[in-house]
Each structure stands twice: as structure tokens, then as C-alpha cells.
Amino acid sequence: MTELFQEVWRMLKLGIIGTHWITDQLLDAAVQNGHWQLTSVYSRDRQRAQDYGQPHGATAFYDNLDDFFMNGDFDVVYVASPNALHYQQVRQAIENDKHVIVEKPAFTNPDEFSQIEALLQAHPAVRLVEAARHxxxxxxxxxxxxxxxxxxxxxxxxxxxxxxxxxxxxxxxxxxxxxxxxxxxxxxxxxxxxxxxxxxxxxxxxxxxxxxxxxxxxxxxxxxxxxxxxxxxxxxxxxxxxxxxxxxxxxxxxxxxxxxxxxxxxxxxxxxxxxxxxxxxxxxxxxxxxxxEIDAFTALFEASNDLNQLKNYETWFKLSRxxxxxxxxxxxxxxxxxxxx
The missing domain is CATH 3.30.360.10 (Dihydrodipicolinate Reductase; domain 2)
Known part of the structure; x- marks a missing residue:
């Protein structure tokens, strides 16, 4: 029982925004990785969130973003919404001290990127990565x-x-x-x-x-x-x-x-x-x-202050910018x- 508890405790808890094929692919990769547990799903339609999330093991479903970020039990959020929505959703995630995987393109212009970068400096424990898988x-x-x-x-x-x-x-x-x-x-x-x-x-x-x-x-x-x-x-x-x-x-x-x-x-x-x-x-x-990319991001989120992981993170972030x-x-x-x- 103790070993099982420790294994579950080490799992990264995942919340998702976006319930379509690219999210299916990410969840499949997360399952293969073995260090992830889907817990929370947001959709503008709560029933859709539940219908999508339950088969993947999620237990909490939201149709209100404020509620999702304030009360959702997750360490990392995957943002796979339409491009124009990324900025505000990533901003809310960082303000609530959640790590972020955001689908490409992360943001629509350098002004948005600069504002997010400044917000990250105010939340130094948060890591933001862009899902450019190739x-x-x-x-x-x-x-x-x-x-x-x-x-x-x-x-x-x-x-x-x-x-x-x-x-x-x-x-x-x-x-x-x-x-x-x-x-x-x-x-x-x-x-x-x-x-x-x-x-x-x-x-x-x-x-x-x-x-x-x-x-x-x-x-x-x-x-x-x-x-x-x-x-x-x-x-x-x-x-x-x-x-x-x-x-x-x-x-x-x-x-x-x-x-x-x-x-x-x-x-x-x-x-x-x-x-x-x-x-x-x-x-x-x-x-x-x-x-x-999921394997690379897992290593970062599990040891976000490790010097090698910080070097990888800096490289990815500069490339994203x-x-x-x-x-x-x-x-x-x-x-x-x-x-x-």
C-alpha cells in the first residue's frame, strides 16, 4: 500500500482546456509516459467536459474558467483552445501558479509574449512551454x-x-x-x-x-x-x-x-x-x-529547479520568443x- 501511495503521489496532475483530437494525442502520450494523471477538464459546455474527461479518468469538470483555475486540482494545464484565446487562458494559469503547456502558436504577437514573460517573472516557480512537438x-x-x-x-x-x-x-x-x-x-x-x-x-x-x-x-x-x-x-x-x-x-x-x-x-x-x-x-x-516532447516536459516539471532542466527550459523559451x-x-x-x- 505504501509503494502504491508513493507512486500516485509522484504523478503530475493535469488539467486540460480543449477537447479535440490534439488533446487525445497528448493524453495518449501522457499515458505512455506513465507520470501523468488527468484530473480536471474545462469546456464551455460542462456536459462536454464530463463526456470527454470521464473516459480518461478525470473527476472534475468545469464550464467556468475562474472556477477551473481556482479550484481545479492540477499541477499543469494543457491549453489547446483557439489561438486567440491562448493569451488570457495562459495568463490565468500563471496567476494561479499552474505550469503550462500551450499549443502552438503560443501567442499572436510580441506584446502578448512580453506581458506573459513579465508575469512569469512575478511567478518564478511557474514554467511555460510551447507544444512544438517536432x-x-x-x-x-x-x-x-x-x-x-x-x-x-x-x-x-x-x-x-x-x-x-x-x-x-x-x-x-x-x-x-x-x-x-x-x-x-x-x-x-x-x-x-x-x-x-x-x-x-x-x-x-x-x-x-x-x-x-x-x-x-x-x-x-x-x-x-x-x-x-x-x-x-x-x-x-x-x-x-x-x-x-x-x-x-x-x-x-x-x-x-x-x-x-x-x-x-x-x-x-x-x-x-x-x-x-x-x-x-x-x-x-x-x-x-x-x-x-511529453517526456521532455515531464522531466522539466518534475525537477523544475534542476540546472540541466533550467538550461533546457531557457533554450525552449528563447526559441518560442x-x-x-x-x-x-x-x-x-x-x-x-x-x-x-
Whole structure:
């Protein structure tokens, strides 16, 4: 009985905002990790919260956010609501001293990010991480390591374009949050985050950026091309939600090339040397692509003051800040503004 009590006591208690497929994936990864217990669920519809949470073991259900944060019994909250709601919900979480996992993109502009950063300084025990799953995978880290061994970089093309079934609603004259400016939607703010994150993680901060979007009926961007300019090369990002692409992503050396099958859901990566000999990069690919990030976040939340964990946290936070700035500047270059700005 004592060992069982100790095991339960060590579990991280989780609260969630957002009851859809991405939350299913996170909960599955948390179950696989073995250190998590879902306790509390928020939805605007309490019955929906209960219907969603009970099968996952949750025991407390809320339709009032103030009640959720003040009375919910959880250590960490996962925020997977529409983009425009992230800022206020994350703010409430920090004010109530809850750790936060927020879905990408964390916030819509640098002003929101700066305000959250200041609030974190007032709550130094709280940790905030952005759920950009692909940068935590072992294969992405292998790509980073291989990139560091390439003598010359002449540029890159990173692609992630996948047709969204929600666009069928738009074509039928209906509303969809993911394509609504009111909810900070659009291609850049959704699938575009993956190549932007990858570029920032692989190459750092560019000197300048510009975005050429394809606009759709809702006033949001459906797909587009972004160009990030560095000292000696450019990185082209090709992404969207109104078409499908089967192109790989590539980093160009001099005679060598690094090829990835999918920058967001990478399962293979190959380095072609100067003689064009293929060298497959080897790393475990999890069945659930969120598992590596959940493992990384678990280690942080369980030892949030450990020096190694603090170093990881600082790296992730700086990257999140850079991505936030890049997304905003890209939007500004294309003249895309959200109603709250």
C-alpha cells in the first residue's frame, strides 16, 4: 500500500482546456509516459467536459474558467483552445501558479509574449512551454547534429502543406475557427508554425523575413511562401491548409544535401555527401509524435529547479520568443492583422 501511495503521489496532475483530437494525442502520450494523471477538464459546455474527461479518468469538470483555475486540482494545464484565446487562458494559469503547456502558436504577437514573460517573472516557480512537438524528436536532433557538420550552407526549402477538411466548410459558405481572423487562424498560424519553428531551431534568427500568402474567402491566408534571409543564404518555407504537398524538405550544402521526408512529422532523414552517397540518419521514431516532447516536459516539471532542466527550459523559451516574433513579422509583411491588434 505504501509503494502504491508513493507512486500516485509522484504523478503530475493535469488539467486540460480543449477537447479535440490534439488533446487525445497528448493524453495518449501522457499515458505512455506513465507520470501523468488527468484530473480536471474545462469546456464551455460542462456536459462536454464530463463526456470527454470521464473516459480518461478525470473527476472534475468545469464550464467556468475562474472556477477551473481556482479550484481545479492540477499541477499543469494543457491549453489547446483557439489561438486567440491562448493569451488570457495562459495568463490565468500563471496567476494561479499552474505550469503550462500551450499549443502552438503560443501567442499572436510580441506584446502578448512580453506581458506573459513579465508575469512569469512575478511567478518564478511557474514554467511555460510551447507544444512544438517536432523539435523534440530524436530524428530532428540528428538533423541538427548533421547540419552542424556541413561545411557550407547555401539555403533550405522546408515544406508542410496538408489539406484541411475545415476548408470544405469554408467552400460551403460556413464558418471555421482555423480559417477565421477572429480566432487568429490561417495557414501561417497553424501549419506554418512547424517550418518556422524548424528554421529557427536549425538556423537561428534571420536578418529579414517576408511572406507571400494566398488569401481565401474568410480574409485569412490559406497557404503561402515565406522567405527568411540570413547572411549567406535564404530559407524558403512552403506551407498551407488548402492544398496537399508531397515535396520533401531539404538543406543545401555545396555538393552535399540533407533531405527530410516531412519537416513536421519526420520519419526519415538522409544525408547525401559530396559523392552523392546516401547516409540514412538513424533515430527512434515514436508512434505518437507528441511522446518525445511529453517526456521532455515531464522531466522539466518534475525537477523544475534542476540546472540541466533550467538550461533546457531557457533554450525552449528563447526559441518560442523568436518564433513568436517571426510569425508576427511575417504577418505584418503580408498585411494580415487580427481584430484585437
Amino acid at each position: 523539435i523534440h524528436t530524436p530524428l530532428f536532433k540528428q538533423v541538427q547534429a548533421q547540419l552542424g557538420q556541413m561545411a557550407t550552407i547555401q539555403g533550405a526549402t522546408l515544406t508542410f502543406m496538408k489539406y484541411s477538411s475545415r476548408y470544405d466548410q469554408v467552400l460551403a459558405g460556413e464558418q471555421s475557427n482555423v480559417f477565421s481572423l477572429d480566432f487568429a487562424g490561417g495557414a501561417l498560424q497553424d501549419l506554418g508554425v512547424y517550418p518556422v519553428y524548424a528554421a529557427a531551431a536549425l538556423f537561428g534568427e534571420p536578418n529579414s523575413v517576408v511572406y507571400f500568402p494566398t488569401m481565401i474567402e474568410t480574409g485569412a491566408d490559406g497557404k503561402g511562401v515565406a522567405i527568411l534571409t540570413y547572411d549567406d543564404f535564404e530559407v524558403t518555407l512552403n506551407f498551407g491548409k488548402i492544398a496537399n504537398s508531397h515535396l520533401p524538405s531539404e538543406v543545401y550544402g555545396l555538393k552535399d544535401t540533407l533531405v527530410m521526408d516531412n519537416i513536421a512529422d519526420m520519419t526519415t532523414a538522409t544525408y547525401y555527401d559530396a559523392e552523392q552517397t546516401a547516409h540514412a540518419l538513424t533515430a527512434e521514431v515514436a508512434e505518437n509524435s507528441m511522446r518525445p 523568436l518564433v513568436n516574433s517571426l510569425l508576427y513579422t511575417l504577418r505584418q509583411s503580408a498585411g494580415i492583422k487580427f481584430p484585437n491588434e
